[in-house]
Amino acid sequence: MKIKKGFVLRTICGQNVISGEGLDQVNFSKLISLNDTATFLWKAAQEGDFTEEALVSRLLDEYEVEKEVAEKDIHAMISQWRELGLVED
Amino acid sequence: MEKLIINNDILFSKVVELLREGKTVTIPVKGVSMLPFIKGERDSVELESLCGAGAGRSVSRGDIVLFRYAGRYILHRVLDPSGEKIVIRGDGVPEGCEYPSREEVFGRVKRIIKKGERPVDPYTGGRMAVWRIWELMRPLRRYMLALYRRLVWPGFCR
Numbered sequence: 001m002k003i004k005k006g007f008v009l010r011t012i013c014g015q016n017v018i019s020g021e022g023l024d025q026v027n028f029s030k031l032i033s034l035n036d037t038a039t040f041l042w043k044a045a046q047e048g049d050f051t052e053e054a055l056v057s058r059l060l061d062e063y064e065v066e067k068e069v070a071e072k073d074i075h076a077m078i079s080q081w082r083e084l085g086l087v088e089d
Numbered sequence: 090m091e092k093l094i095i096n097n098d099i100l101f102s103k104v105v106e107l108l109r110e111g112k113t114v115t116i117p118v119k120g121v122s123m124l125p126f127i128k129g130e131r132d133s134v135e136l137e138s139l140c141g142a143g144a145g146r147s148v149s150r151g152d153i154v155l156f157r158y159a160g161r162y163i164l165h166r167v168l169d170p171s172g173e174k175i176v177i178r179g180d181g182v183p184e185g186c187e188y189p190s191r192e193e194v195f196g197r198v199k200r201i202i203k204k205g206e207r208p209v210d211p212y213t214g215g216r217m218a219v220w221r222i223w224e225l226m227r228p229l230r231r232y233m234l235a236l237y238r239r240l241v242w243p244g245f246c247r
Binding site: 010012013024025026027028029 | 096099100103104107111112113114115116117133202
């Protein structure tokens with residue numbers, strides 16, 4: 001799967017947020033806020049096609065978490081991203 | 090989902106920066122000062138640039154604009170664009186105007202985005218006519234707003 005075109009990660013007021021942007025359009029009425037871990041994963045996911053497993057291993061490389069916990073959290077996060085329409089297959 | 094609150098000055102300096110580049114920027118609206126035409130906390134507005142390299146037009150009477158005045162960013166309507174300072178007032182404000190200079194007027198509302206409805210062009214002949222009537226009745230505005238809040242939109246802004 002991959003992240004849909006048109007979402008830009010910005011730092012506003014120390015907060016990492018994703019806003020929907022077209023070529024000449026920026027929408028601040030719907031911002032999605034990311035914590036540090038989610039920001040790290042968003043950047044990893046933005047590199048191109050990704051899978052849940054790939055993100056789990058990136059997370060394990062960077063943070064000290066147990067594999068089961070990482071798998072569960074990433075699954076939940078990606079379901080949420082899907083729900084919000086941020087990713088496509 | 091949690092509501093994300095961003096400091097006004099920081100958000101707006103970003104918005105103005107993007108407008109200067111000629112981008113169209115959508116922002117949520119707060120407050121009651123543009124009632125009955127724009128409802129704060131419910132509507133968003135799409136802004137087009139009036140400043141910098143991206144400016145596509147100049148200001149006209151009746152335009153709803155984003156500007157900075159007395160250190161605040163405000164979205165109100167232009168009454169008189171002819172002078173050195175532009176005369177602006179909120180549709181939902183009974184008295185008092187703002188007088189920003191031209192350089193402090195950054196963007197113009199192109200469309201009003203209302204939840205679950207099609208985006209609204211505020212400058213159609215019909216809507217401008219309604220606004221002109223609303224302007225003519227300004228001496229009664231205080232009472233009309235009170236009535237509006239009571240009848241049309243109860244439960245709002247206590």
